[in-house]
Amino acid sequence: MTIGSVGDGAVEITVLDDLASVCSGAASTMTGTGRLESDWELVIASPVFTCDDGSVPQALSGPPLEEQLRDLTFVHDPMSDTLTDNLGSVWSREGNGPAALGWWPQANLDEVRLAQDRADAGDPDYTWQLDPELDGDEAPWGAEIFARFIEEELGWEKFTGGWDGSGWLSMGVGGGVYEGVTFIRCAPGQTNPLNSLYADAPPEIRGCAPTIDEFTYETVGIDVSQPGRRGLGGIWVVDHWEMYHPKSAEPGSLFGLVSPEYDQVLQIIPPSGAEVTAFLEAFLQARVSREGAEQYVLREPEESPFRDHEVPLLYATTSGDPYERFEIEKVQGPVWPTGLTEYRVRLFAEGGTVVEQLFHVVRRAGELGLVYGYSDDAIPTTENGRSVPVPYSILEGEVTFAAAPPWGTSVFYEPSDTLVKLNGSRDDHVVIATDPLPALADCDSSGPTDAEALAEKIRADPNSEATATVPVRIAGLEGLQLDVDVDVSAVVSAFEHGSCRWIWGPELSDQWRMRLYLLDYPGGSAPVLAIAVIAAPETDFERVLEEATPIIESLELHAR
Numbered sequence: 001m002t003i004g005s006v007g008d009g010a011v012e013i014t015v016l017d018d019l020a021s022v023c024s025g026a027a028s029t030m031t032g033t034g035r036l037e038s039d040w041e042l043v044i045a046s047p048v049f050t051c052d053d054g055s056v057p058q059a060l061s062g063p064p065l066e067e068q069l070r071d072l073t074f075v076h077d078p079m080s081d082t083l084t085d086n087l088g089s090v091w092s093r094e095g096n097g098p099a100a101l102g103w104w105p106q107a108n109l110d111e112v113r114l115a116q117d118r119a120d121a122g123d124p125d126y127t128w129q130l131d132p133e134l135d136g137d138e139a140p141w142g143a144e145i146f147a148r149f150i151e152e153e154l155g156w157e158k159f160t161g162g163w164d165g166s167g168w169l170s171m172g173v174g175g176g177v178y179e180g181v182t183f184i185r186c187a188p189g190q191t192n193p194l195n196s197l198y199a200d201a202p203p204e205i206r207g208c209a210p211t212i213d214e215f216t217y218e219t220v221g222i223d224v225s226q227p228g229r230r231g232l233g234g235i236w237v238v239d240h241w242e243m244y245h246p247k248s249a250e251p252g253s254l255f256g257l258v259s260p261e262y263d264q265v266l267q268i269i270p271p272s273g274a275e276v277t278a279f280l281e282a283f284l285q286a287r288v289s290r291e292g293a294e295q296y297v298l299r300e301p302e303e304s305p306f307r308d309h310e311v312p313l314l315y316a317t318t319s320g321d322p323y324e325r326f327e328i329e330k331v332q333g334p335v336w337p338t339g340l341t342e343y344r345v346r347l348f349a350e351g352g353t354v355v356e357q358l359f360h361v362v363r364r365a366g367e368l369g370l371v372y373g374y375s376d377d378a379i380p381t382t383e384n385g386r387s388v389p390v391p392y393s394i395l396e397g398e399v400t401f402a403a404a405p406p407w408g409t410s411v412f413y414e415p416s417d418t419l420v421k422l423n424g425s426r427d428d429h430v431v432i433a434t435d436p437l438p439a440l441a442d443c444d445s446s447g448p449t450d451a452e453a454l455a456e457k458i459r460a461d462p463n464s465e466a467t468a469t470v471p472v473r474i475a476g477l478e479g480l481q482l483d484v485d486v487d488v489s490a491v492v493s494a495f496e497h498g499s500c501r502w503i504w505g506p507e508l509s510d511q512w513r514m515r516l517y518l519l520d521y522p523g524g525s526a527p528v529l530a531i532a533v534i535a536a537p538e539t540d541f542e543r544v545l546e547e548a549t550p551i552i553e554s555l556e557l558h559a560r
Contacts, residue, residue, distance in 0.1 A: 001091060003042070009035050013044060021177040022058055022065055023051035025230060032072065042083075044072040088242060103227075104149055104238040105129075112228045112237060119235050129235035134224075140178050145224055145236045150183060154220065158186040160204040176226040176234065182244075184208065184217035184265050197270055201336040210267070217265040219244040254300055257338060257362045258374040268363060270339030276361050277328065279368045284326040284345060290315045298362070298369035309373025312381050312388050313347075313355050321349040331358070339363060342375065355388075357381045378406035378425055389554065392420050394432065395526065401432065402554040407547075418526075422551070428544045429534040430551055434526035449527050451479045451518035458484060458516070472517055475555040477529065479519035485512075513541050517552070531555075 001015045012033050020028035028051050034044035047069045049057050059065040074083040074091070083091040106112045119126040131143045140146065141162040150156050161183035190209035192198075198206060210217045222241045226234040244264045271279075279296070286293040293314055300308050316322050326347045333341030340362045347355045358375040361368060373380055381388045389402035392409075394417055406425035419433040436454070452469075459466040459482070469480040517531040531552060535544040 006033070011036065011042065013047075019177065019225060019227065019230075020051065020057070021179055021225075022049070023053070023055055024058075025176050026055060027052040028057065030069075034072075040076040042074040042076075044074075046070060047072050089240075104153060106237055109227060112235065116228045116235050120233070126235065129237070130233065131236060132232065134178070134236060135176075135232045135234070140181050140224075141183070143224075143236070145238065146181060146183065146222060149222065149238050149241070150220070156183075156185045156218075158188050158208070159183050160186060160208050176230040177223070178225070179223045180221045181224070182219060182221050182265075184219050185211045186217075187211050192267075194267055194269065198267075198334060198336045200332070200334075205336055212264075215267050215269075216246070217267075219264045254298055254362075254371045254374065257364060258340060258360055258371055265337055267337035268339035270334030270341070271361070271363065271368060275368070276341055276343075279361065280328050280343060280345065280359075283370060284328070284347065287315055287347060288323045288326065290322060296370050298364060298371055309380075310390075311357070311372045312390065313383065317349045317351070317353045317355060318383060318388070319351065319353070321351040321353055323347040323349050323355075333361075340371075353384055355381065355383050380405065389550075392422075392432075394418060394420060395434065398558055399432070399529065400554075400556050400558065401551055403430070403551045407551060424544070424547065426539060426544075427536040428539060428547075429532070430548050431530075431532040431534065432555075433530050433532075434521070435528055436530045451520045451528055454518050454528055454530075455480050455482060455516075458482070472519075474517060474519055474531070474552060475557050477519040477521065477557070479517055479529075482516050482518075484514045484516055512537060513539075515541075515545055 001013060003011055003013050006012050010033060013031065015028075015030040017023075017028045017030075019025055022028070028049065030047050030049045032044035032047035034042055037043050049065060049069060051057050057065050059068055068087065071086075073086040075085075076083055085091070103112075106115050115126050115129065119130055128144050128148070131145065134140055134143050134145075139162060141160075146161070150159055161181065186208035187210065191207050192205065192209055193214050195201070195206035208217075212218060220241060220243050223239050224236050225239050226236055227239065228234060246264045246266070283293055283296040286296070297311055326345060329344045329346070331342040331344055333339075335341070340360050342358065342360050345357055345359065347357075349355070357372070358380045360371040360374060362371055363369075379387045387404040387406075389404040390408060391400060391402050393400045396417060403422050407422045407430065409421065410423060418435070419431065422430040424430070455466075455469050459469075465485045467483045469482045472479050472481040513535045515533040519529040519531070521527060521529040533545055533548045533552075535541045
């Protein structure tokens with residue numbers, strides 16, 4: 001990372017990474033301009049991250065990479081002369097060497113190369129650093145590199161990590177890199193004091209006693225990589241490790257309650273079955289009584305990066321029929337360590353309609369609450385067995401449409417007033433946006449003023465192959481339809497960046513196919529309304545079009 005002043009208190013940074021995990025191991029470049037907020041704090045508002053091979057950088061976990069990098073902050077420690085960023089990385093001045101970042105068992109690249117040569121020669125002092133399963137991106141918890149590091153460097157006698165149940169210990173993986181592989185320390189000779197309350201947990205969890213108190217585990221996250229040879233036959237080293245801190249005392253995001261975030265593992269005393277049943281019965285009876293059910297459903301804190309999921313059909317069916325009775329069915333739980341339980345509820349209406357929904361029962365700030373919309377099942381609500389559409393809108397309600405799960409927005413993504421991107425179950429997408437720009441367009445320039453002009457620019461783009469246009473009419477709007485084959489990732493297709501909205505971006509990737517509808521929009525709100533149906537490589541394009549048809553047919557315009 002190079003940092004330089006550009007005058008008036010502004011600075012520029014350039015970060016070069018030879019082995020970027022977000023680029024599947026390819027090299028990357030990040031640039032940005034920021035300011036010194038104090039004598040020790042540097043903030044880069046909007047860093048620009050690119051993969052040098054032209055691929056699209058992808059965050060391995062959490063929100064999109066652009067969101068994670070926003071307001072990237074570096075804090076200087078004058079005692080160690082290091083910078084620590086808000087993503088948890090510690091930066092040393094050039095010359096301090098990789099050892100400052102915690103490489104183990106080799107301390108620098110020269111030692112790695114020597115160790116690789118010794119491993120290639122069959123020296124058992126180094127062959128243990130080879131692991132074919134890690135080379136295949138398999139589950140890492142049994143790899144010897146982790147066990148030796150934990151035993152020899154951390155001094156833990158007993159520990160465990162990862163299991164097949166809820167997947168509570170997760171990690172990022174890809175291209176010779178594993179990040180945040182999490183382990184907990186177990187007190188030797190003891191069992192978990194809560195093991196009788198977590199009957200579904202595996203033996204290694206039920207037999208793992210906490211080491212801080214009866215609820216809290218020492219927790220470590222370890223990163224390993226292949227800094228020399230990548231792939232089969234390359235040795236692995238630890239390049240970073242971190243002891244996780246206790247959870248915040250403030251109630252966290254609902255997503256964090258359902259899927260534990262990276263922090264110190266704290267096991268919760270789960271509520272009793274009778275307590276949960278009484279809570280659910282009160283919630284469902286309120287729905288039958290058509291009053292007061294909202295108080296049982298938890299909402300995301302205002303500062304949460306996750307969006308709320310509204311519970312559809314709360315008091316009546318789609319046709320307005322009220323509910324008469326209900327049933328409760330336990331799906332799973334309590335799940336370690338959060339103590340959550342998952343239930344399927346059924347509400348029966350006067351006309352014979354049955355509404356079925358999935359909820360998690362969790363504790364937040366000591367109180368029971370319901371979380372909706374985070375089930376592993378892609379369809380959280382059905383009515384007589386059919387998925388229930390969710391309403392969306394843009395242009396302050398001028399344009400509305402509906403999409404039935406599994407079509408839906410990412411939990412990390414907040415739809416804007418000019419663009420909504422829906423994800424399908426097989427990495428397909430439907431994007432509805434106003435005034436998009438073609439590939440390689442200047443973000444500061446204005447887009448085409450009508451559908452025909454935009455279609456001409458798309459067909460002239462050398463990065464795509466487009467069919468001839470045909471007339472189309474959707475929601476009473478006249479427009480054009482064309483199919484486009486693009487060598488770009490659908491992750492950036494019709495992706496909004498500030499005030500710039502692209503039909504697709506210039507980053508090269510695999511072949512994606514897109515059905516584009518370009519509609520001339522009346523009035524001054526937007527000249528063009530675009531609908532893009534995007535199918536992943538080797539996906540049945542006709543099937544995706546068929547599945548997206550109800551979304552397009554639901555489009556409605558509302559005059560203001």
